[in-house]
Amino acid sequence: MSLIELKDIVKHYVMGQETVRALDGISLTISANEYVAFTGSSGSGKSTMMNILGALDKPSSGSYLLNNRDVSQLNQDELADIRNREVGFIFQSFNLLPRLSALGNVMQPLIYRGIALKAREQAASAVLKRVGLADRMHHLPNQLSGGQRQRVAIARALVTNPSILLADEPTGNLDSTTTTDIMKLFDELHSEGNTIVMVTHEPEIARHCHRVVRMQDGKLADDYFNEKAH
């Protein structure tokens, strides 16, 4: 059963007088527990792809089925609900809320789901322990290192038990040692059964993934399985 089904996805932006086709008829399926990397040069449409997969944006035309639900027809609040329940975002620049502690940040998505404080704390601290931050729970983001911040962000994405983890250049702001650690964490999460979709332009990172989708000018240029993956 396929988790994600994209059919003829087109996304165009109107910029001044001309129309830019960021995505130009993309059809693609991703099954549960896949480990996919989207690669391509900048402007190839991989960021737009992320936004649509993450229900942040709606395609101009085409259909997007996530867990057999047509996401392309939903309104803003329904999209917010999809993002909350089905998607876990991990960003290049971490995007943690600066005034909340690590624990607070991880608890935040559960607020939107209406979960009580006690239960939120339990769930969040369990996930923080999973990513190895048991002793950093009450630190503010600016008291944490880059790698630790990204771990908090991963914990925040995991806490809602989403269908897919969407990571946009998750190691772009990290040094090489931390990158290795974070990628190891991703590999573990995948082996625990999570579906991971990653956007990266680094071949090193793409090599971790089982499937690599290369994009060019808003189209799929290449889609292959990585034999050598770990």
Added chain:
Amino acid sequence: MFTFIECLRSALISIKAHGFRSILTTLGIIIGVASVIATVSIVQGLSYSIGQQFEGLGANSLSVYSYTSFEDQMKGRFGRITADDLQLITDRTEGIESITPMLASRFTSAVRFGAKSTTGRVIGTTNSYQQVNQLFIQKGRFLSESDNQTRRRVCVIGTQVRDNLLLPENPIGEFIEINSEWVKIIGLAEPKGEMLGFKQDDIVLLPYSTMQSLNGNQTQVDIQIQLTVTNLDEMGTVTEKIRKLLRQSHRIKNGNDDFKIQSSEQLKESFSKITSAVTLVMGGIVSISLLVGGIGIMNIMLVSVTERTREIGICKAIGAKRHYILLQFLMESLVLCLLGGLIGLMIGYVLGMGLAAMIPNFPPAHVPWWAVAISVGFSALIGIVFGIVPAAKAANLDPIESLRYE
């Protein structure tokens, strides 16, 4: 309810995080509410104390005094209430509990004791003055019927007179000099305080007949009559009856009355009308500052939304719905305004009390519950009204755009 509590929680976190800015932001509201409360409390204190003093006057009392219009003064006609009028009213009006004449002094010399002198109100009256004015005696006794009949040179004084003349604590038996006559003090009245700046304890009461002789043998006396009615419901009919009698005896057919009959209730009403008008006008002026404060809140909230665009984007990306963001920012401005309102309330209260205490002879400030309710309610309203624009702006931000915002 869940969302409400969570929004309140995050609003409090955000206000605490920007502590200093929050205080500056709500300063407008603080000052606004404080000045409203201070103003209202002072004016209300004034009117409250006036009300209290009218209570003491007795709601069932009427006073009759002569009144000459300016026109009649020009023609040389002066209205007068005489002892005959008193007799007439006493004999021919039913429903009067007690009635007393009040004869003012016609001389200008001061009241003396030893080297000290004072200019109190010297009034000639009868025994029933005590009932009409609800005057109580602290020491000695009040003027009696026989004092009046035998024209005794005795008097009852207020505490203020005793203090001004440096009389002993118990002045009974001392003699004071009134218009070159020695008068013995037989009673000391209980202090009544002040009313509208009139020192009510600055009085010397003499028997009516004694006063007449001190005034000299004048043919044209003008007295004031004070009376109380037995039944409050009969106030109107008694007033009407007295008016008819006086018009008859003064031979007025078509012209205006040359006297006035006033109840303490009327006086009280006219004063409370004045004070409520003053309250409204002053409250209105200072509430403009509340409006200015509200605009300040909106301004800072708009800045805050722009500043936190990225945060809003993050919240939306992890699943915050529009109404949640809206409520969160609305709650923030509401909490700011309510906080300002409460702080302002306290400052205004202290300010009102302080000012009232600093002005000599001013009645203590009185904060009515409606002023508290209105100012707190008003600041909450300002929080919502001026918070709605920034909150809507925040709620309608595009998540992708705001995530890209630096």
